Amino acid sequence: MSGVGEKASGTTKTPADFLKSIRGKPVVVKLNSGVDYRGILTCLDGYMNIAMEQTEEYVNGQLKNTYGDAFVRGNNVLYISTTKGTLSDGA
Amino acid sequence: MVAGLRDFTLRTEDGSGKPVLDESNGEELMHVQTSVAVALGNRPIESPGTLYITSRKLIWLSDVDMAKGYAVDFLSISLHAVSRDPEAYSSPCIYTQIEVEEDEDDESDSESTEVLDLSKIREMRLVPSDSTQLETLFDVFCECAELNPEPVQEEEEESGHNWVFSADQMDVRGGDDDAEWQISQSPTSVIGHSNGDEGLNQPMLELQINDQRFEDAEEMVHESETKDH
Numbered sequence: 103m104s105g106v107g108e109k110a111s112g113t114t115k116t117p118a119d120f121l122k123s124i125r126g127k128p129v130v131v132k133l134n135s136g137v138d139y140r141g142i143l144t145c146l147d148g149y150m151n152i153a154m155e156q157t158e159e160y161v162n163g164q165l166k167n168t169y170g171d172a173f174v175r176g177n178n179v180l181y182i183s184t185t186k187g188t189l190s191d192g193a
Numbered sequence: 194m195v196a197g198l199r200d201f202t203l204r205t206e207d208g209s210g211k212p213v214l215d216e217s218n219g220e221e222l223m224h225v226q227t228s229v230a231v232a233l234g235n236r237p238i239e240s241p242g243t244l245y246i247t248s249r250k251l252i253w254l255s256d257v258d259m260a261k262g263y264a265v266d267f268l269s270i271s272l273h274a275v276s277r278d279p280e281a282y283s284s285p286c287i288y289t290q291i292e293v294e295e296d297e298d299d300e301s302d303s304e305s306t307e308v309l310d311l312s313k314i315r316e317m318r319l320v321p322s323d324s325t326q327l328e329t330l331f332d333v334f335c336e337c338a339e340l341n342p343e344p345v346q347e348e349e350e351e352s353g354h355n356w357v358f359s360a361d362q363m364d365v366r367g368g369d370d371d372a373e374w375q376i377s378q379s380p381t382s383v384i385g386h387s388n389g390d391e392g393l394n395q396p397m398l399e400l401q402i403n404d405q406r407f408e409d410a411e412e413m414v415h416e417s418e419t420k421d422h
Contacts, residue, residue: 133271145335149342153335157274167281169274169288171331177343178271178292 121146124184129154132180137161139174143182150176197293198233198311201252201264210259212245212252221248224333228322229253231263232286234314244319246333248340251289253319263311265291267341273334275327276318287319287330 124143131139131152141157157172158165203213214220223246230240231253239261245252251270255261272290276282293315321327 147339151338167276167288168278169276171328172272172274173331173335173338175271175338 124182127184129182129184131174131182133174133178134180135178138163139172141169141172144171146182147176150179150182152176152179152182196266196269196312198263198265198269198291198314198317200311201254201262202260204254204259204262210243210254210256212247212254212262212264214247215249219248220250222246223248223337224330226321226326226330230320230322232282232318232320233263233311234316238318238320240320241322244321244330246330246337248337251337263317265289265317267334267337268343270334270338273331273338275331277327282318284320285324285327286321287327287334289317289319291315291317 125146127143128140129143131154133139138160139152139154139157140160141154143152144155145151145153152174154172154174155170157169159167159169201212205211205213214222224244225246226244229242229244230238231242231244232238239255241256242253242262243256245254250264250266252264253262269292270289271292272288274288275285276288277285282288291314293313319330321330
């Protein structure tokens with residue numbers, strides 16, 4: 103059921119396609135400070151501003167805080183990636 | 194303008210206790226939330242107060258001390274969130290992270306405990322007495338963050354091409370082959386008008402010289418005259 107929503111665009115996929123496909127899915131956002139935020143992506147704009155739900159804050163791999171909603175300013179975002187099924191470190 | 198959290202005590206003189214906004218630069222009041230307590234970093238909570246959200250910054254003003262208030266630009270708020278976890282904080286609140294300028298000189302914590310240095314505060318919690326307003330505050334914060342994108346520091350380089358028209362070919366005079374080739378260039382120069390009058394005179398001279406050899410040249414002359422007039 104999780105893979106049905108994504109469109110089959112052959113072998114090539116633009117960054118815009120990736121960003122559209124991860125909305126509503128669990129993501130990991132890494133800031134320049136090294137802190138990780140994991141949650142459900144609700145909104146993402148051209149400045150890399152990120153809004154998430156059910157957000158967990160990990161510092162050095164340790165769960166520090168949880169937030170119902172969180173908004174991360176884009177200038178601090180190092181990268182954003184999807185999680186594969188379970189929330190585990192690495193790819 | 195100083196980045197990060199700072200004192201803000203500028204209120205209007207009409208006695209309403211509202212903050213003075215920078216209206217000449219387009220600052221607008223977006224939202225007002227009464228009965229909001231504020232906690233700076235790990236310090237004790239301060240209440241009661243009123244939260245004013247403008248299109249540029251966040252302002253908290255104390256309701257009991259007219260000389261107490263704080264402000265922080267949305268440009269400096271790197272994260273805001275709705276925090277309901279009692280383990281993280283005793284009351285549901287809006288949690289914010291504030292960017293600070295790295296200053297390695299002030300590393301002694303003992304000094305900071307005595308004197309409040311607002312520019313070093315990295316966290317701020319806003320605790321409304323009405324916790325049902327948390328979602329509204331979160332949404333307003335999102336809107337205002339969108340209104341304050343990071344200023345662009347680098348100007349884009351313009352890589353425009355300069356089109357160069359070469360007129361050297363029009364000056365070349367040679368044998369019959371060159372003359373014939375130059376005749377084919379005449380329509381281009383006439384159509385484009387990229388060359389001045391001098392450019393048009395030379396092909397005419399060439400055509401007149403070879404008038405008796407090429408019968409088609411007469412037609413070219415007529416076409417040129419038609420377009421000129």
